[in-house]
Amino acid sequence: MTDQAQLPPGYPQEWEADIVLSDGMVAHVRPILPSDTEAVHEFHAGQSDESIYLRFFAPIKRLSDKDVHRFTHLDYRDRVALVILIKDRLAGIGRYDRIEPGGPVAEVAFNVSDHHQGRGIGSILLEHLADIGREAGITRFVADVLPQNRKMIGVFRDAGYEVSHEFDDGVIAVSFDIEPTDASRRVRMSREHRAEARSMRAVLHPSSVAVVGVSRRENTIGRAFFEHLVRGGFTGPTYAVNNSAEPGTLILGHPTHASVRDIEGGVDLAVIAVPAPEVLTAVRDCAAAGVKALVVASEGFAETGPEGAALQHQLVVTAHRAGMRVLGPTSFGLINNDPGTRLNASVAPPDQVPPLGTLGLFAQSGGLGVAVLASARRRGLGISTFASAGNRVDISGNDLMQYWMDDEATSAVGLYLESMGNPRKFSRVARELARAKPVIVVKQGVGMTAIPRGHRVRLTQEPPETFAMMLRQSGVIRVDNAHQLFDVAQLVINxxxxxxxxxxxxxxxxxxxxxxxxxxxxxxxxxxxxxxxxxxxxxxxxxxxxxxxxxxxxxxxxxxxxxxxxxxxxxxxxxxxxxxxxxxxxxxxxxxxxxxxxxxxxxxxxxxxxxxxxxxxxxxxxxxxxxxxRDQGEPVRPEGISRVAADRIIEAALERSPRGCELTAQEVTELLAAYGIEVWPVHPLSSDEEAVEKYKELGGTVVLKATSPLLQHQPGQGWVRTGLRHRKAVGAAYRDLDALLTPLGVDGIAMQKMAPGGVTVEINSSEDPLFGPVVGFGIAGLPIELLGDEAQRFPPLTDADIVAMVGSIKAAPMLDGYRGAMPVDHHALRDLIARVSVLADNHPELASVRLNPVMAHQEGIEVLGAAISVAPAPTRADAERRVLSSGVV
CATH class of the missing domain: 3.40.50.261 (Succinyl-CoA synthetase domains)
Structure with a gap:
């Protein structure tokens, strides 16, 4: 993170992120700062004449101080600029400027270093700017591009947006809506997959390995890692690093080096096994030596308390700024049985490593890693690759799944998870992987008692069965322990x-x-x-x-x-x-x-x-x-949605109550209308005379009901009067209800037109700190409240997800004509669930949405009641822009 003391007022630090470039290297993206002035001058001076002309439409040898000041001094709302840093050097700049202050259209521009072309920098900048712009109410980007600037035109065209072009006076005017589309999401996820898979390939297929902390004494961690590399037959050079060894000292016949910096030819992978206080020095040495990835076996980090957590954060920040991925700390190591690599960078002796096979394995703690490997070997079950993430500060099971998706040597995947930092991404990646290969998961729970020390995770507000529902939606096979994992694996592999x-x-x-x-x-x-x-x-x-x-x-x-x-x-x-x-x-x-x-x-x-x-x-x-x-379906994209209109209502409510609030009935009606959901009006009443007059105004059959929240969860107590067709009946029903409420010390009676008969259902969503939006559906009343008969799914949903959701509740037969009743309109019901799911997915500020009662009947569906609460938006772990967690959740 950027030094707080250097930040200008209003600097949006939440926009900072580590990202993986298309070649698998780590880079850093952040908002531009006034202190970047000299870096911008240096960046411009390093560009070719052609690149300068394509960006500025003129041969500008040196940017004026006035221009650079304008580029680096922003309001971070109408004028936004991001920079991408590779090893702390400026590699790309992207910016947008609103055409009109507060308006919905902004002009976007990019400038990528000639030295870093082809690494996906322009695409990443566009993703991040579009996501930031949407949050600020921008709906459309425009840009002027010279016809010969094919790379920039390609960035816009290949992003998955519907791009329009107009040629005028030698310039191509490009414009496109930045609302995510199915195509843009597919492009983003495909690029993320390729980048992370390449990043992991560099970790699992190094051409050379150094072990930092190799002792001359046996029975030490560093010595064990080095011995197992050598005895395991690693196909590349292996180097021992010991800063206290005498020059010329040999360990297992290999000369020692005082530092990774001293190794000629460079190193791809470094295993760090030194005491925690010495780790940062070792990481900096690796950065200076151009190491690509680290396995940190050392202990003494977040699992020990706040000081260790701070050291762990420094570790990952230092590594990422140097472009390195990190496995660990407290990692048991990694294994790749590929005959062309034969990498055993772990504490497991070669005679305890399972033979070559097609099972990819991932575990978090070292102790479990030992047990997992031992169990596989006893069964004669071979593995392709194995990794232990330890404290999971960077590389996680999600990264390994991205790699295994394309790995022909892996036919099934086993994951032993003790915690989960990004369930939304896990669900998305696991679902894609499970379509090609079985994914078997051991996960005991999601509560505090299930989280190992050192694992930073968000606490969920959902019950434990929510995680099981997420796995089922993803096509993952969940088992209870490692023995069951291998029981399934030996079947699906053979x-x-x-x-x-x-x-x-x-x-x-x-x-x-x-x-x-x-x-x-x-x-x-x-x-x-x-x-x-x-x-x-x-x-x-x-x-x-x-x-x-x-x-x-x-x-x-x-x-x-x-x-x-x-x-x-x-x-x-x-x-x-x-x-x-x-x-x-x-x-x-x-x-x-x-x-x-x-x-x-x-x-x-x-x-x-x-x-x-x-x-x-x-x-x-x-x-x-x-x-x-089963047909996996297509992502739901209901028509008639105005995200901008919904954003305005939510923003106004949070300006009124910055900590969050319940929306008013009018706000609820308008917000749902922005997503094509009509809520039947409810008319508050204060007397029986007013009830009769409102009945005359509405006509037809009406309902009177008590509106106090205290009575909402007391079904069967007579708080509703239905089927009122005459003014005398209306007046009498009001007086009767009022007489029931007065002794209870509550008030509130309202009238509503009576909906057609059918099945009363509830559709809801909540924003969970761990899972993000969770959408629920069930038969309203006792089936949900008493029996817990509710189906839950995790947006974004497909149409097949919604069909399965509706059919999965135990009371589902009630929707299909139970005991002679008419079946409900399933198409209308599924459309309503789809709209709620997209609403929840698009607006993390919606802390809860509850549509109840909702009357599903033969000819459609009617929303008779709704309540919505808003709160400041949490930072979702899986946003619309590619981001590495960097140990922060």
Whole structure:
């Protein structure tokens, strides 16, 4: 972060961010400062004549002091400029200036250093300026570009916006709306993916590695890292760094170096294993030596308290300013089994590292990393890559997933998560990865007790089941522990995914067959074949026949084979029989050969100690396969939305109450109208005479209801009078309600036209510090309030997400004509949910939105009541511009 003492008044420090360039290097973006004057002069002097002419339409050799003063002194609202710094040197400048003060249109311009062309700097500046502009009420960018400036035209064209061009007097006038579109979001996420994947490739495929803190004494962390690199057969040069070793000292036959700076030819990856107070010096040495990435194994950072947290922040800031990614601190290390790399930069000895395989693994703490690797090795389950993030100050599971998405050596992914700093991004990236490869996640909880020391995370206000809902929406397979993770992994890696939920059970023991059948039924698998039991004394050929019959049955999607050996040990031929029967089919098989666990070499059939273990894994794979087969849908983009109009209402409310407030009924009506949601008017009353007059004015059938918030959660107490069709009935109903309310010391009676009969539902959203916007839906009243029958999803939503959301509640049959009632208009209901989801996604200032009651009926949907509260917008972890967390959440 920039030094506070140097900041001008109104400087928006929240715009500062570390970002990953298209080549995987880290850079820093921030608002321009008056103190950047000399840097701007130096930047301009380093540009070619062509670049200067394309930017200023004139051959300006030197910018005037007046121009530079205007460039560097801004109000950060009508005039905004950002700079991108690479290793603290100016690499790009982007700015916008409103055409009219406070107006919706701004002129945008960029200038990228000739030395840094092709690294995506212009695209990143455009993303950040557009997001800042939208927050300030700007809706459209315009720019004048010379026809020969193809790179700048390409920045606008390739951003995914609908760009219009006009040619006039030798200049192309470019203009486009900056509201995010499906195309612009796809472009942003694609660029983010490529950049982060390349960044991680540099971490996992270094050409050279140095270990800082290699002791001559054995049984030290630095020595362990170095030994494992050497003994593991790393294919590149390996360097030992020990600042206290005598010149010429050899460790494992390798000469030591006093500093990374002393290593000729440079280093790609440095492992730092020195005491915490010495880490920053080592990081600065690595920065000076041009190191690309760091693994920090040292302890003594945020897990120790505030002083350690401050040191941890200095660590990541120093590394990022030098363009380096950081794994750790307190990292167990990383492993890449690629034969062309053979990288074991971890504390796991080579003989404890799982063999080469196709499972990518990620863990956070070192202790769990040890357990995860040991479990994989015991099962004979090979891995492609492994990383332990430690305190997760920079590199996280999200980064590894971006890498694994394109990694042909990885066919499935396992993540052991102890905390989560950016669930919105996790959900987005995991969903994309899960479409291509199974993603298996161990996550115990999201409360304070589940967060390890040193992990900086936001605290959620949502119940624990919210996280499980997010994983289901993402297509992720959630399991309870590392054993279950590998149970699933050994199945999805070695067997095809199930084509359905029908299973066959074959065994040589009745009790085992019954146990398997009960377990399958309990997990919603349909037993359509068997259990078929051969006699305990049957020969292997008999078992072969029943297995082959199960595989050949067209009513079977998966096979469960359970075999108890008649003697102490399993005959290997039994395993081969089962493997041969399913080989080449599209029907997976899970087996229980008592006493065996894992995948036996050459068979591909996963074995489990008990049937329940294999069936749990099979059910998880079946649900995942069902998710894959479902249409994932398209992002919802309802028509008739005015984000600008909604912003004005929200801004006015927060100007009135800076800490937040409930919107007035008029504000609620206008805000929802900006998103195409009509709220039926509610007319407050003060007497029975006024009630009769209002009834005459409205006509038709009306409803009288008590409006006190104290009564909202007391259903069935007679606070509503419906079906009033005569003025005498209206007057009497008012007097009756008033008589009920007076002894309670509450007041407030209102009239509303009566909606068509149907099903009363509730649609709501809330802004959670951890998850961001969470949208909920359910049948109003007791189903939600007492039974918790509410579906939740996390915007942005697809149309398929909303269909699944509506159908997932237990009371969903009420919407489809339960007991002879007419089905509701599902199209209108889904459209309303879509509008609420986009509203919540677009406006983080909306602390809560509640539409209740909402009447869903055969001919449409009517919003009869709504309440909205606003608060200062939190900084979402996954914004519309690419940002690295830098350990800050």
């Amino acid at each position: 067997q095809p995914l199930p084509q359905g939920d029908r299973v066959a059970i074959v065994t040589n023991n009745d009790a085992l067959g019954s146990l398997a059948a009960d377990a399958a039924t309990a997990r919603d698998l349909k037993v359509t074949h068997g259990p078929v039991t051969v006699p305990a004394e049957a020969v292997i050929e008999d078992f072969r026949e029943v297995v082959e019959a199960a595989v050949a049955d067209p009513r079977v999607d998966s096979v469960i084979a359970c075999f108890i050996p008649p003697i102490a040990e399993i005959d290997p031929e039994v395993v081969q029989v089962v493997a041969a029967a399913v080989d080449g089919t599209q029907k997976p098989c899970v087996a229980t050969f008592l006493g065996m666990r894992g995948v036996q070499p050459g068979t591909g059939v996963p074995s489990y100690p008990m049937p329940e273990d294999g069936i749990r894994a099979l059910a998880a794979a079946t649900r995942y396969a069902e998710w894959l087969r």
